[in-house]
Amino acid sequence: RKEVEQDPGPFNVPEGATVAFNCTYSNSASQSFFWYRQDCRKEPKLLMSVYSSGNEDGRFTAQLNRASQYISLLIRDSKLSDSATYLCVVNEGTALIFGKGTTLSVSS
Amino acid sequence: EPEVTQTPSHQVTQMGQEVILRCVPISNHLYFYWYRQILGQKVEFLVSFYNNEISEKSEIFDDQFSVERPDGSNFTLKIRSTKLEDSAMYFCAVTGQENSGANVLTFGAGSRLTVL
Numbered sequence: 001r002k003e004v005e006q007d008p009g010p011f012n013v014p015e016g017a018t019v020a021f022n023c024t025y026s027n028s029a030s031q032s033f034f035w036y037r038q039d040c041r042k043e044p045k046l047l048m049s050v051y052s053s054g055n056e057d058g059r060f061t062a063q064l065n066r067a068s069q070y071i072s073l074l075i076r077d078s079k080l081s082d083s084a085t086y087l088c089v090v091n092e093g094t095a096l097i098f099g100k101g102t103t104l105s106v107s108s
Numbered sequence: 109e110p111e112v113t114q115t116p117s118h119q120v121t122q123m124g125q126e127v128i129l130r131c132v133p134i135s136n137h138l139y140f141y142w143y144r145q146i147l148g149q150k151v152e153f154l155v156s157f158y159n160n161e162i163s164e165k166s167e168i169f170d171d172q173f174s175v176e177r178p179d180g181s182n183f184t185l186k187i188r189s190t191k192l193e194d195s196a197m198y199f200c201a202v203t204g205q206e207n208s209g210a211n212v213l214t215f216g217a218g219s220r221l222t223v224l
Contacts, residue, residue: 032211034212036213038151041197042217042218043199043215043216043217043218044151044199044213044215045215046212046213046214049212087150087151089213091211093164094139094156094158094163094164094211095141095153095156095164095166096141096153096211096213097153098143098150098151098152098153099150100149100150101150
């Protein structure tokens with residue numbers, strides 16, 4: 001099975017900082033891309049889908065580079081509540097394959 | 109009310125025992141999934157289920173695992189003879205409501221399995 005790779009972190013940033021996470025995937029046939037958020041001992045929850053043209057949802061911006069098989073997530077003006085693990089997710093057939101996640105800790 | 113309800117929330121069992129984990133999605137969905145997450149590790153795909161049969165399965169999903177949706181409502185994962193390494197959080201997920209082309213996964217809160 002193909003892999004999804006992420007820098008595990010942790011990223012420790014102060015409130016208000018801008019932070020970027022990267023992800024690479026190995027299956028060039030993948031068509032669907034997502035960022036999920038997982039809080040400690042909770043289920044993953046969809047943060048945002050990632051579209052080819054890039055997309056923004058409030059303070060969050062996702063980018064996709066199909067040629068490099070690279071996905072990014074940018075968080076602006078970090079809040080304490082953004083502290084979580086961010087999971088890069090890529091489809092392989094009907095299955096969604098998860099990266100191990102990047103941990104973000106935002107401090108006051 | 110959550111979109112996906114899983115029971116039990118936590119189960120402790122002895123090695124070699126059979127375990128059944130249950131999932132009840134609230135509305136009409138097309139695809140059903142089981143994922144697991146060993147503590148501190150990544151979320152791993154086990155199996156996808158569509159139209160009352162397995163659509164895909166991973167190498168983890170060996171002969172000790174089975175899934176079924178017997179009554180069109182409950183979606184179950186059975187582990188026939190549990191091993192210590194089966195201890196993990198098991199997540200049920202659904203996607204693809206009728207009339208929707210999206211393949212966004214919605215997860216249940218998970219069932220924590222502890223094998224002693």
